[in-house]
Amino acid sequence: MHVLFKDVKIQYMETEVVNKNDLKKLSPVFGQLSFDNHEQVVFCNDKDTGLKAIISIHNTVMGPALGGTRMWQYKNEWEALNDVLRLSRGMTYKSAITGLNLGGGKAVIIGDAKTQKTPELMLRFGEFVHSLGGRYITAEDVGMATEDMDLVRTVTPYVTGISEEKGGAGNPSPITAYGVFMGMKAAAKHAFGTEILEDKVIYVQGIGNVGEALVENLTNEGAKVIISDINQGRLEEIRDKYNVKIYEGDNLYAEEMDIYAPCALGATINDETLPQLKAKVIAGAANNQLAEENKHGLLLQQKGIVYAPDFLINAGGIINVYAELENYGKKEIIRKTENIYNTTLEILKNAAANGITTHQAAFDIAQARIDARRLKNTKGQLN
């Protein structure tokens, strides 16, 4: 049987008899294109609660691997594995570019958050997180809420994104959205010569926790916002609350717009959508927006579309949860998040000056920080 993803080609045999050498060649985990020397991948299964989760620790050179837990009804387990590998890798670079002493990790729970998320399942998941002894620290992501993290906190200290009543920094989504807003302004400054978003036509795709808060920032500034989502009820709620338009067409990518803000799931910039894109700027919250970083980063550059790297501008959430570990307050959270404007502008200029993609420019800085820390850690061990 062949399982094909957009950017990953995996083969696995279900019923066919294969010889030992073939099995080696198949290498279902370590051989995946999404596998990038991840340190540890943990498969969690609990029959009683129905929990099926994967925790992925990409890299702990800069510190413990922190990243949210996503609950999603994946088509199959390969899709879940591919997602968690990609997401955890993204966290490594997000924390490094933001200057946080954290590594990259992420978890996915396979299932429908609306119908299958129970307190028992979340507690069991928390126990699995705890069993890793702090190498992985969790937080919320798609399908999770602050209350879920409060619940997980009852079985492990290795969780962030706790409610303010319980002593945490609260829901990270508004801060994530504020960081995206800052990054978008920097990208607008680079592309249009002004960071003012008034009258700019901006499509926000996905109006969940982050998308809504972004819409609020954008409408406060007078941008012309058009929203899209797969949830019709949510669309109507946000339309009425912020007086914005709902996208009625069936191919958002081909629409004339100033800015495209992907705030749903990843890989929306791919072979199919890229040739159609008319946006001048891409700046959004979704993780892993480029289906293939190098290829699609380059195609965006060639089309003259200014792409604000996702892992750079959506770091507000991790800045917010990091406050719980480092004990800094709201003022410092806002200062660090506002700084996303300066970092983004610098990276966009750097990319243009050096003829490299914006993704590469951000990635190179993050990688250099990780390499320097690895050297320092090794020297520390030798002394």
Ligand code: NAD
């Ligand atoms: P959410 O679950 O609250 O919202 C996601 C929204 O996207 C939902 O309304 C959903 O209906 C919609 N959606 C799903 N598929 C869609 C599609 N094909 N087209 C249009 N809409 C679709 O999630 P969130 O917390 O708002 O996060 C959004 C994105 O930002 C995710 O990719 C997440 O990983 C990323 N992110 C979130 C945070 C955070 O602080 N929450 C931090 C960094 C990155």
